[in-house]
Amino acid sequence: MKHSFQIITISIIAVLTVVLCWQIFWLHGLYQSIRQETYTTLTSAIEYADFNEIAFRINAWEKKNEEKKKRHLPVNEHKVSAEYDFDIYAQSTNKLTKLVNGSIHKILDPLAPIDFRKFTQFLKNECKNKGLYIDVYQVVFLNHRTGKSLRYNLQGSEVANRGLITYHNTEGNYTYQAFVTPLTDIYLHRMRGIILTTVLIIVFLAIAFWYLIHTIIRLRSIEEMKDDFTNNMTHELKTPIAVTYSAVDTMLNFKQGDDKEKREQYLKICEEQLKRLSGLVEKILSMSMERRKTLAMNKEVVKLRPMIESLVKEFRLKNDKKMTFLIDIIPEDMTINVDRMHIGNALGNIIDNSIKYSGEDVEIKIKACHQADHDIIELSDNGIGISEENQKRIFDKFYRVGHGNRYDVSGYGLGLYYVQQIVERHKGNITVESTINKGTTFTITLPAR
Numbered sequence: 001m002k003h004s005f006q007i008i009t010i011s012i013i014a015v016l017t018v019v020l021c022w023q024i025f026w027l028h029g030l031y032q033s034i035r036q037e038t039y040t041t042l043t044s045a046i047e048y049a050d051f052n053e054i055a056f057r058i059n060a061w062e063k064k065n066e067e068k069k070k071r072h073l074p075v076n077e078h079k080v081s082a083e084y085d086f087d088i089y090a091q092s093t094n095k096l097t098k099l100v101n102g103s104i105h106k107i108l109d110p111l112a113p114i115d116f117r118k119f120t121q122f123l124k125n126e127c128k129n130k131g132l133y134i135d136v137y138q139v140v141f142l143n144h145r146t147g148k149s150l151r152y153n154l155q156g157s158e159v160a161n162r163g164l165i166t167y168h169n170t171e172g173n174y175t176y177q178a179f180v181t182p183l184t185d186i187y188l189h190r191m192r193g194i195i196l197t198t199v200l201i202i203v204f205l206a207i208a209f210w211y212l213i214h215t216i217i218r219l220r221s222i223e224e225m226k227d228d229f230t231n232n233m234t235h236e237l238k239t240p241i242a243v244t245y246s247a248v249d250t251m252l253n254f255k256q257g258d259d260k261e262k263r264e265q266y267l268k269i270c271e272e273q274l275k276r277l278s279g280l281v282e283k284i285l286s287m288s289m290e291r292r293k294t295l296a297m298n299k300e301v302v303k304l305r306p307m308i309e310s311l312v313k314e315f316r317l318k319n320d321k322k323m324t325f326l327i328d329i330i331p332e333d334m335t336i337n338v339d340r341m342h343i344g345n346a347l348g349n350i351i352d353n354s355i356k357y358s359g360e361d362v363e364i365k366i367k368a369c370h371q372a373d374h375d376i377i378e379l380s381d382n383g384i385g386i387s388e389e390n391q392k393r394i395f396d397k398f399y400r401v402g403h404g405n406r407y408d409v410s411g412y413g414l415g416l417y418y419v420q421q422i423v424e425r426h427k428g429n430i431t432v433e434s435t436i437n438k439g440t441t442f443t444i445t446l447p448a449r
């Protein structure tokens with residue numbers, strides 16, 4: 001079981017690692033692809049903005065000259081033969097277009113300065129049409145023929161940590177630089193759907209892995225507890241059988257039965273061991289009965305004090321320890337609506353544990369009262385206590401609390417499990433509070449009739 005658990009765990013971790021590495025590799029490749037595509041789209045948008053800004057200036061320049069002619073003012077005789085149409089751009093992104101743009105820049109720039117405001121507007125609109133929403137912070141135009149540069153600031157002049165897009169027109173010998181929204185933000189924004197899906201897959205796999213390991217660990221723990229239970233029960237069953245067999249064999253084969261005193265002594269031993277054996281069988285039957293989901297509680301109105309006093313009398317007869325029972329039931333004639341047998345067994349199991357896990361002087365306090373719509377039964381002892389870690393598991397099936405060098409206490413991990421099951425079948429609940437070396441208190445809450 002141990003090796004199988006390790007193999008399963010290592011295999012799951014290996015598979016998850018491979019899946020995670022593959023996802024990271026795939027995301028990295030997708031990131032590079034989107035990065036290249038986005039940058040190409042942005043540079044294309046700058047080229048488009050350059051084209052439209054030139055067309056805008058030509059139209060504005062020609063209108064200005066027409067107005068001068070009408071007013072009989074001197075006009076600039078330079079001709080800029082560029083009947084640009086916005087629809088032509090989609091079919092003109094080639095070397096010839098760059099050459100034409102460069103030639104027009106050379107002629108037009110001295111006559112009409114670049115309108116950076118319109119350039120920025122065209123740039124943002126083209127990016128929006130391509131599904132890219134950007135902010136522009138600064139635009140720089142570098143004229144490599146003259147060595148001059150023009151700078152246009154928007155939204156402040158701070159360009160640190162901004163994305164830089166560079167478009168170089170080799171035919172026109174000029175460069176546009178645009179400082180925009182950080183490029184990494186743009187890339188990640190475009191990948192947000194894929195990233196979210198990947199994160200959800202990884203989280204789902206991690207949760208599934210955790211649940212699987214948790215389940216395996218729990219099953220392994222249950223398996224170990226069942227093995228411990230089987231070993232303990234086997235040992236406990238063998239003991240009374242062996243003792244009884246020895247006593248009977250002695251009486252039959254060594255004529256010890258002829259001696260009345262000896263005979264009574266051996267018969268008493270047999271009786272005690274058979275009672276012990278009967279108790280073990282009852283434990284097993286109780287475990288079997290509580291597993292039946294259809295097990296019905298035969299409820300009846302029961303006076304609590306007589307039930308408690310009967311249990312106290314029984315335990316006084318069965319144990320040699322010095323025991324003090326303090327019973328405080330309010331009102332004295334308090335009744336509860338329960339299955340007499342099962343609730344009696346449940347209370348008996350708790351009292352039995354209190355006696356087992358206490359010193360030679362046992363003090364057990366039993367309190368009961370009505371609170372609102374509930375009946376409260378509280379059982380406290382002055383025993384060795386239960387650690388916080390063990391308190392979380394004492395109601396688990398087959399679970400036994402380790403007690404170091406205390407070899408005088410035997411058990412099967414069924415008592416408190418049975419108690420919890422019976423209380424819950426009555427639609428109640430049970431809680432525990434304990435302090436090491438000071439004692440333990442069990443509180444049972446049952447619905448009042």
